[in-house]
Amino acid sequence: MANILKAPRGTMDVLPDKIDKWTYIEYTARETANLFGFKEIRFPTFESIDLFRRGVGETTDVVQKEMFTFTHGNSNFALRPEGTASTVRLVLSNGLYNDPMPLKLFYITSCFRGERPQAGRLREFHQFGVELFGTAEPSADAEIILLAKTMFNNLGIKGLRLEINSIGCPNCRKDYQNALREYFTSKQDGLCDTCKSRLERNPMRILDCKSPECQKIAEAAPKVTDYICDDCRTHFEAVQNQLKNLNVDFIVNTSIVRGLDYYTRTVFEFIDEKRGLTLCGGGRYDGLVSQLGGPELPALGFAMGLERLIMTMDEQGCSYETEQNKTVYFATIGDAASKKAAELALKLRTEGISAEYDLVGRSMKAQMKYANRKGFAFTVAIGDNELNSNTAELKNMQTGETIPVTLDDKIIEAIDNAIVKETMKELEETIEKDKIFNS
Ligand code: HAM
Numbered sequence: 001m002a003n004i005l006k007a008p009r010g011t012m013d014v015l016p017d018k019i020d021k022w023t024y025i026e027y028t029a030r031e032t033a034n035l036f037g038f039k040e041i042r043f044p045t046f047e048s049i050d051l052f053r054r055g056v057g058e059t060t061d062v063v064q065k066e067m068f069t070f071t072h073g074n075s076n077f078a079l080r081p082e083g084t085a086s087t088v089r090l091v092l093s094n095g096l097y098n099d100p101m102p103l104k105l106f107y108i109t110s111c112f113r114g115e116r117p118q119a120g121r122l123r124e125f126h127q128f129g130v131e132l133f134g135t136a137e138p139s140a141d142a143e144i145i146l147l148a149k150t151m152f153n154n155l156g157i158k159g160l161r162l163e164i165n166s167i168g169c170p171n172c173r174k175d176y177q178n179a180l181r182e183y184f185t186s187k188q189d190g191l192c193d194t195c196k197s198r199l200e201r202n203p204m205r206i207l208d209c210k211s212p213e214c215q216k217i218a219e220a221a222p223k224v225t226d227y228i229c230d231d232c233r234t235h236f237e238a239v240q241n242q243l244k245n246l247n248v249d250f251i252v253n254t255s256i257v258r259g260l261d262y263y264t265r266t267v268f269e270f271i272d273e274k275r276g277l278t279l280c281g282g283g284r285y286d287g288l289v290s291q292l293g294g295p296e297l298p299a300l301g302f303a304m305g306l307e308r309l310i311m312t313m314d315e316q317g318c319s320y321e322t323e324q325n326k327t328v329y330f331a332t333i334g335d336a337a338s339k340k341a342a343e344l345a346l347k348l349r350t351e352g353i354s355a356e357y358d359l360v361g362r363s364m365k366a367q368m369k370y371a372n373r374k375g376f377a378f379t380v381a382i383g384d385n386e387l388n389s390n391t392a393e394l395k396n397m398q399t400g401e402t403i404p405v406t407l408d409d410k411i412i413e414a415i416d417n418a419i420v421k422e423t424m425k426e427l428e429e430t431i432e433k434d435k436i437f438n439s
Contacts, residue, residue, distance in 0.1 A: 010115070010123025012307070021310050024320040025155065026108050029128040032151045036143070038104040038130055043086040045110070049076040055085030055292060057261020059202040064194075066113040068123075079112035083129040083303060084262065084285065085292075091133060092294045101134025108306075120277050120308050129303035136286060136298040138238035141266045146246055148270060148280050148302050155309065156318040160279065163253035164243075164268040166236035167204070168228040170287065176227035177203055187217045207257045223254040232265055239266050262288040266300070272312050279312060280304035328415060329371035329379045330357035333364055337382040340407055344380075351412050353419070372397060378418060380405065394418060 007013050014022060030040065049069055056063050068079040080086050087105060090096070096103055107129050115121050128151070132144055145162065152160055168176060180203040188196055192211045199206070207218050228236070243250055250268075258267045258281060267283035282302025289297040313320070328348060330341035341357035348355040356376075358367050364381065371379045379395045386392040386407065393402040394414060405414040 008123070010117035010121075012122065012124070021313070021320050022306070025128075025306055025309055025313075028154050029106070029108055029151060032147065032154055033106040033128075033130060035150070036104070036147045038106040038132075038147075041087065041090060041105045041107050042109070043080070043083070043090050043107070046070075046077040046079050047086055047089060049078040051085050051089055051292070052078050052081060055088060055262065055288065056082065057202075059198055059205050060259055060261055061194075061205075062113060062260065066115055068112045068114055080109070081113045082111055082260070083107050083109055083127055084131060084260075084288070084301060087129070087131045087301075088288055088292055088294070088299070091289070092292060097133070097289070097295055097297055102140065103133040104130075105133075106130045120275070120305075120311055122307060126306040127303040128306060129301060130282075131299060131301035133289070133297055133299040136235075138235050138266075139242055141235075141239040141284065141300060142242035142246060142248070144282065144300055144302060145243060145250075145268055146248060148282070148304065149248055151304070152270065152279075155313060156316070157279075157309070157312055158316060159273050160270045161273050162248065162250040162268060162270055163256055164239070164250050164266060165224065165252060165254055165256040166228055166232055166239075166265050167224050167257055167263055167267055167283075168232045169264050172227055172229040172232055173204075176222070176224050179222040179227060180204060180206070183221050184217070190214075190217050202261070204257050205259075207255060208259050218255070224257070225252070225254050235265055258283060262291075268302070270304070272308075274315070275312075277308055277312070279308050326356070326374055326376045327353050327378060327419065328355040329367075329374070329376040330355070331364055331367035331371065331379055331381045332358055333383040336387055337384075340382055340387060341380075344407060344411055347409065347412060348415065351416075353412070353415055377422065378415065380411075382407065396422070 033040070049067070052067060053063055058064070062081045067081055070077055087107065091103065108126065109129070110124055110126050112124050114123055117123060130144065130147060132140055149162070167173070181199060184191065184195070184199055184203050184206055188199060190213055191199070191206065192209065192214055195206045195209050195211070195214050206214055207221060209215065209218070240250070256267055256269055262285040263283045264286045265284045268281070269278045270280040271278050280302050282300070284298070284300040286298040289295065289299060330345060332338045332341045338357065345355035345357055362370065364383070368379065368381070376397055379397060380392050382392055390407050391404055392407055394405045395402045396418065403414065403418065405411045
């Protein structure tokens, strides 16, 4: 019997001590997307299985092997394995294609793929994804890539390699598919069974097969860039020129085809050079909207895996700039003091200052130890003496400094002033550090 106390294989609990990392990355994603004019959307966790079959593609690993599917009544559903098909469905079912173009959307969402779990590969993972609709211009491709790069910069992630490629359009793709079919047919004995079945329907999928034998054979396969049509070539060159204008470093890697069927023209990946792990993948999908029953609407986007971002940030020692945001702790003795602390905490919270007090009936010493461990900036100890005099000491937990405060509304101003003083001190220290660093 399955161990019900263990999170299912390939899934993860996030505990309070790690949640700051998640909220920081989510916050940075929202800020970065907003800077570029993107608006957040949310879609259901499950959709009709056909959306992904038609959207992501029947010949992809994701659809063939990895979807979590279930039947309810007469309907077949799948947990979303990615966000692009869901976004297109949302755009179509809500008529967003009538909005002024370009339409700029983003999401932060969980995805589900039944892959073999390993470091950086989970069955439930999270993506920050960005989708831009209504423009076929190469400048849009560069803008999307720049957005991804800005997100990495904002998180302080370094050492990423941007690889780009063009996989052409349905017109030139046919010639390329034929060339690939011919090449792989001559080597078919060495291919895995899945790739043998891909030969007829979609030989491009063989290029991103994970089996080492297939990868070896794929190394000498025809290159897509030798087959793309003039329009696609001009588009790809313009994307590269625009990236150069924007000082975005990249390399062209003709073996990037991406594992999902909807891509056309530009595809790209940001790869962590040290681990060889792809943190972000994306590209154009000019045909997907019409393929799912909508108007002709060119589109493009990317998604980055949040777990992989955290892995990389941890490894590179990036800061999550976590504000502890634990401001005041009232340590109390006795019921009357506890009641007073509850009243004062409420006043402070109403003013936006976080405040807590003892809820477990611990000794004064144990409460102070708790406040210290939890990283409260200030404490106020309240016992009979403090209640009688209506005054107490506000203690700065870092410096040990104390100032007298009254146990009424005036405490708000006193704590506000103490916070401002602390913030100014931190600011001065940062400026001093920068001076030393820059000199
Ligand atoms: P994808 O390359 O399948 O593309 O996934 C994007 C990112 O999600 C990957 O680069 C990786 O960081 C993360 N990821 C994917 N699978 C896993 C996994 N099993 N465990 C952990 N992280 C994972 C897409 O999903 C496309 N929808 C991207 C896109 C948006 N293209 C255009 N618009």
